[in-house]
Amino acid sequence: MRHTGRVRLLSSDLHDLDLTETVRDDDLVRLYTFPERGGIRTNFVATLDGAATGADGLTGSINNAADKVVFDLNRQLADVVVVGAATVDTEGYAPAAGKRPLIAVSNSARLPRGWSAGPQTPGMAVLVVPERADAAAVSRARDILGADNVWQMGADQVDLEELVARLRRDGLPRILSEGGPRLHTALLGLGLVDEVALTWVPTFAGGPPPPTTADQQVTVDFRLRHLLESDGTLLGLWSRR
Template sequence: MRVLVGPDTDDLDALYAAPRRPWLRVNMISTVDGAATGDSGKSGSINNAVDKRVFHLLRSQCDVIVVGAGTARIEGYGPAVRPLVVVSRQETVPDGLRDAPPGAVTVEPLGDPVAFKASLVERGWTNILCEGGPTLLRALLAAGVVDELCATTVPRLIGGDHLRITHGAPVDVPLELHTLIEAEGTLLARWWVSPGSESAAAP
């Protein structure tokens, strides 16, 4: 494990490089008391400049961005720097993405997460970034297809009744801390998801 103080102590691009391909990482944010959203119901209401820097870095590194339809709608997603796959049982493109260039956005059901990941890899998208939300993260963890969780903890306590970064039936997934960065009180952690962890997840 590497513990670093300040995002400029090393090259962030190298620090966040995928160790192999295919590689599926999920990027999530929460407060110290575990809230994944603020009072607006958006994760964007709890993030800060440090988190945004890593958010944009991960987008620049990946081949494709995967996001749940609910998250894309609530967070007001627009066209991104990479192809965007919206996970939904419906074929409707969220409003903010309807003006994206042809081929920049696809809407697909998750179905079998193992087959879903394989289909992305078959299209040449071997560095996959998922931006949640909590229900999609839980489904991917339960299927054992997540390689890495990038988890930002912002220095805030907000109380109330808010979603956590996973939502749904229980999962019990072992993690291994790879890198921890502290910057302006914000903690940026790279967690490796242990192989075989899907066996501990409830269906």
């Protein structure tokens, strides 16, 4: 695990860690390890003025070395990554053989760009769609990904509770979600989000800030688990009260 700059621990509920010391790689793993029972963790980066992406609409234009360390670590510690299909498109996430399963949630059943390479290993690149999604789109997705990699659950919208239940039954209880805003809001609204990992980078993006949640009122209280600092970047983890 490589990172640039000193990482300082400002606050933690792991009381054996010294707040005056530089955080070591093994301590960083301890800080971000999922609860033993698993759970759903969402992960976001934001600028000081609240933007979740840069002017180009990508998170890559606002994140930095410290955030990349935590981004990669969260993926390493998770069993599975769940992302909205629009975010898969925007960020260019592609299935990667031998790594964490990637689950794309799409109410329209539109296959993300970059997912057209042919059938994937079952469970490694999955498109989740509702039962009433366009039949032609579902058929195309099955032709490309393989029938085992297109899951239908829910009527007009993907049933996220059913999705989470299936992942847990499949032995994948440590679930990481990387957005986007609509999926994040839906998970919060259903009370499914257990933890939020959030990075603030010391940058102003300017213009209307793309939010981490959709335009829908959802109130959920969290408590701070830890807060880190590296070269002016703040990296925190919160758990639901």
